[in-house]
Amino acid sequence: MPSGLQATAGGPIPLARPLLGDAEERAVLAVLRSGQLSLGPRGPEFEQRFAARVGAAHASAVSSGTAGLHLALRAAGVSDGAEVITTPFSFVASANVAVYERARPVFVDIDPLTLNLDAEAAAAAVSSRTAALLPVHVFGYPADMATLEATGVPIVEDACEALGGSYADGGTIGSRGHPAVFAFYANKQMTTGEGGIVVTGDAQVKQRIDSERNQGRAPDMGWLDHDRLGFNYRLSDIACALGIAQLERLDELLAARARVAGLYRQALAQIPELTLPCEDSGRARRGWFVYVVQLPPGADRDRAVTELGTRGVAAKPYFPAIHLMSYYRERFGYRRGQFPVCEEVSERSIAIPFYPQMGEAEVTRVAQALSAALRQGRSSRVSLAAPGR
Numbered sequence: 001m002p003s004g005l006q007a008t009a010g011g012p013i014p015l016a017r018p019l020l021g022d023a024e025e026r027a028v029l030a031v032l033r034s035g036q037l038s039l040g041p042r043g044p045e046f047e048q049r050f051a052a053r054v055g056a057a058h059a060s061a062v063s064s065g066t067a068g069l070h071l072a073l074r075a076a077g078v079s080d081g082a083e084v085i086t087t088p089f090s091f092v093a094s095a096n097v098a099v100y101e102r103a104r105p106v107f108v109d110i111d112p113l114t115l116n117l118d119a120e121a122a123a124a125a126v127s128s129r130t131a132a133l134l135p136v137h138v139f140g141y142p143a144d145m146a147t148l149e150a151t152g153v154p155i156v157e158d159a160c161e162a163l164g165g166s167y168a169d170g171g172t173i174g175s176r177g178h179p180a181v182f183a184f185y186a187n188k189q190m191t192t193g194e195g196g197i198v199v200t201g202d203a204q205v206k207q208r209i210d211s212e213r214n215q216g217r218a219p220d221m222g223w224l225d226h227d228r229l230g231f232n233y234r235l236s237d238i239a240c241a242l243g244i245a246q247l248e249r250l251d252e253l254l255a256a257r258a259r260v261a262g263l264y265r266q267a268l269a270q271i272p273e274l275t276l277p278c279e280d281s282g283r284a285r286r287g288w289f290v291y292v293v294q295l296p297p298g299a300d301r302d303r304a305v306t307e308l309g310t311r312g313v314a315a316k317p318y319f320p321a322i323h324l325m326s327y328y329r330e331r332f333g334y335r336r337g338q339f340p341v342c343e344e345v346s347e348r349s350i351a352i353p354f355y356p357q358m359g360e361a362e363v364t365r366v367a368q369a370l371s372a373a374l375r376q377g378r379s380s381r382v383s384l385a386a387p388g389r
């Protein structure tokens with residue numbers, strides 16, 4: 001049980017839980033029995049099926065979303081001293097990958113509704129040093145690609161949270177031809193345990209990524225022969241087999257997440273001071289990954305998380321602003337006040353339990369616990385402020 005999560009009637013409700021069954025077990029067992037645990041047939045099969053699913057020409061499976069972002073940025077030409085324009089409201093990996101290449105992550109503030117990077121601000125930040133734009137489809141909601149594409153700067157999409165989503169023009173996330181990276185940790189829409197994949201419309205990008213994930217070996221080279229610097233970012237056949245089995249039921253997994261999001265929207269309508277995830281607009285569709293709510297301004301977020309824990313409901317501050325993390329402050333000189341929308345949203349946001357198996361009873365329990373945690377926070381603020389105490 002995660003620390004801080006108390007056992008309560010009905011059992012603790014975790015933040016995330018993968019949905020795995022007999023098909024996944026059979027797929028993994030078959031690879032174990034085959035004796036070919038990596039660099040076997042499951043890799044290319046998974047890549048082809050995934051590319052077809054998102055409408056991309058090519059895909060390269062890698063060991064994590066982070067590894068995929070790193071290789072995609074290298075393929076986009078990011079290197080020493082360059083700048084990568086990205087969002088400070090994300091999981092830290094989307095900024096770290098620029099630093100891996102000794103580039104500077106240049107943050108811009110976010111849109112208060114979609115929580116994605118403000119595309120106009122990103123376009124305005126483009127300079128002669130800009131090597132790439134790295135939009136993140138935060139919490140599965142598509143970034144404003146048309147405005148970013150109009151800059152003409154190479155783009156790498158962080159789609160790690162966005163499987164199943166669609167852009168504003170209705171196209172499937174991952175189908176635009178830019179490298180787009182998805183991730184498969186066990187809290188994602190589908191999982192390979194750990195893992196990621198880069199999709200691209202460019203055969204040369206795939207070739208480079210395939211080589212760099214495998215120590216810099218060209219496809220026609222012999223064992224231990226390498227013609228460029230590379231990494232070990234391979235994904236095993238065990239993981240790819242799990243990925244194929246999950247891909248086969250992806251419609252079911254996505255539909256179940258959308259159902260839980262619908263249940264939350266209904267249940268949380270009873271707590272009007274919460275800000276819920278933005279609704280889909282036009283043809284844009286969220287690929288449901290997490291359920292993040294913003295507490296009312298001034299609410300004690302950390303206390304609310306603790307209160308939820310005592311009621312058996314897992315919750316996490318989500319996301320802490322990247323530019324305020326000590327590494328980014330010290331290395332790049334970022335400071336509080338630079339991205340006020342991100343900072344405010346970040347201080348108020350928590351992820352609450354969200355996984356496909358959640359039923360109405362669990363959603364109701366989470367909503368009741370959240371309501372109680374907010375009431376508790378209000379009464380303690382009132383009593384602290386009361387004169388004479």
Ligand SMILES: Cc1ncc(COP(=O)(O)O)c(C=O)c1O
Nearest residue numbers: 064065066091093094160183184
């Ligand atoms: C927005 C974003 N970028 C990158 C990553 C990194 O993926 P991984 O954990 O597979 O390296 C994640 C994973 O949680 C993510 O949410």
